[in-house]
Amino acid sequence: ARSYNITLLPGDGIGPEVVAVAKDVLSTAGSKEGVELRFQEMLMGGAALDAVGVPLPDETLAAARASDAILLGAIGGYKWDNNEKHLKPETGLLNIRAGLGVFANLRPATVLPQLVDASTLKKEVAEGVDIMVVRELTGGIYFGKPRGFGTNDKGEETGFNTEIYTVSEIDRIARVAFEVARKRGGKLCSVDKANVLEASMLWRKRVTAIASEFPDVELSHMYVDNAAMQLIRNPKQFDTIVTNNIFGDILSDEASMITGSIGMLPSASVGESGPGLFEPIHGSAPDIAGQDKANPLATILSAAMLLRYALGVENAAKRIEAAVTETLDNGFRTGDIYSPGMTLVGCKRMGEEVLKAL
């Protein structure tokens, strides 16, 4: 039997709860396809800060690198919000992304027919939305140098960051996005601010150049402010979106909220080679942590992406996705996606129902 090592990073808030549930689902789905999964749990985020004083211990990064894939819960919480930068849980997340070289972040925003009412958008606008945001994850203003605090020529304190992209950084994320678009609806919309920013002008130029390698994909360009509007006006116009790190942060969250059910949305972060990082797009939700209220489906669906993209066990991924659909069809709902007439369940019970359906 094939066997793989999975690093689990439960993290903070609801992270441990959803990862525990997803682990069982992952393990069961794998074994049904003859794949044995070995898990090791490592510290990260606020949990790591509390235990060992850094948000990403060296052993965690080393273990993650040595494994076949990583499943992350969520990180962060009020408790650490005022920490200095190198002691923020978020810094741990940025460091593991950089450390693993996972430059491509795939964030689907899909409106499931069972959950169309959860969207704040009108039914006719929301139904059928199926967008994939491909976000550049290890470059741009998140990592650009110089950055920090300084003094300007008038002796005034400043805070500054650098938005910077190289040709190869743009080319590789563009290729991933074109590949993704090719397997989906064949339409790629590149989002930038090329009417103002030089970094975006280079972005647009390179994405346009790479397009010649993908004649079967239809490329369009959109300014980020317009994209923020169009996602609300008519989200169905989008198939695949590719954009930089900060615009992707904003637009992928916006797209996910359009679905109305961010407790349902997974994500995958992958690099050229080496293990990928899989995580729900929701945060650590400290206000409901430890109360068995969290929706584990986003993490469960992240586990499906892990099986598909990291381990290539497509059938196991499909099993999980089918089990999630069945569980929703059976009427089970956590609080965040509850609507009258459905059966309200907690995090653990939702996991059990998915296991049953598996």
Add this chain to the structure above:
Amino acid sequence: ARSYNITLLPGDGIGPEVVAVAKDVLSTAGSKEGVELRFQEMLMGGAALDAVGVPLPDETLAAARASDAILLGAIGGYKWDNNEKHLKPETGLLNIRAGLGVFANLRPATVLPQLVDASTLKKEVAEGVDIMVVRELTGGIYFGKPRGFGTNDKGEETGFNTEIYTVSEIDRIARVAFEVARKRGGKLCSVDKANVLEASMLWRKRVTAIASEFPDVELSHMYVDNAAMQLIRNPKQFDTIVTNNIFGDILSDEASMITGSIGMLPSASVGESGPGLFEPIHGSAPDIAGQDKANPLATILSAAMLLRYALGVENAAKRIEAAVTETLDNGFRTGDIYSPGMTLVGCKRMGEEVLKAL
């Protein structure tokens, strides 16, 4: 009688049509309050590029500076989209903002009861939304240096920009925002990315410090990705938002689309002293230019803001706003806000109806 000089910058696309209509309304409303307005029309944007080869001629900036207020239509169009940066219409807009020192951009996003159905959001989510976005307009990544194209240490081409804020830039926009919030619902939400960016950390620190001058305003902070979601999830939670130039560009457009009627939304850009710049938030809509289809109400409402903020003729501003409400109540609609049962009119006719109501 008091008399003022107004610079008109019709610009491109539908700009000339909506400015022509708004000019008549402005002039009539002023004269009803005993205020005489003198107008001078100047070149800007693509129109200026075509006529004299630069997007902001020196005479235009000089005339604008010497006047009491500026009313701008819209700039830009496909024709100039591939121009080099210094020959883009957008560069003219950025230069006039910088040249006038209008660092505070006020963008209301209000859902009018008559137009609640125009929103793609569910009625119960959209109705009653009344947000004011205060966007920093002359700093941040739009203007930060260094910027441009370069070569990194591997000999690769790069494109880069600098996001930078000084303490005084943050303090002054924060004060404007607190003043605005104080006159509205008393709640200010400052939006940043302080979990990642140093420029945002300084932003949060200074906004928090300035809050002590406004004990009657309730301050909260939100990360920009979360703000992009919350605007869709529950826009009514927001009263006044303050944010940097690029986040304000994205979020104010998102907020405006939530209202469903961006053809209705005005904006004001003001500085410490000197004339303010008033413009609709919509673009130049080249596809419907010259067809008498544009909605002039956003420009008309921008004229009302001009009377209020630049000239201090509150009563004339109120007259315009009441006339717009009456015109909508009378059932007149341009194509962008049309719904069955209403009277479809063009740009000119809409202006005539507002004049009648005046």
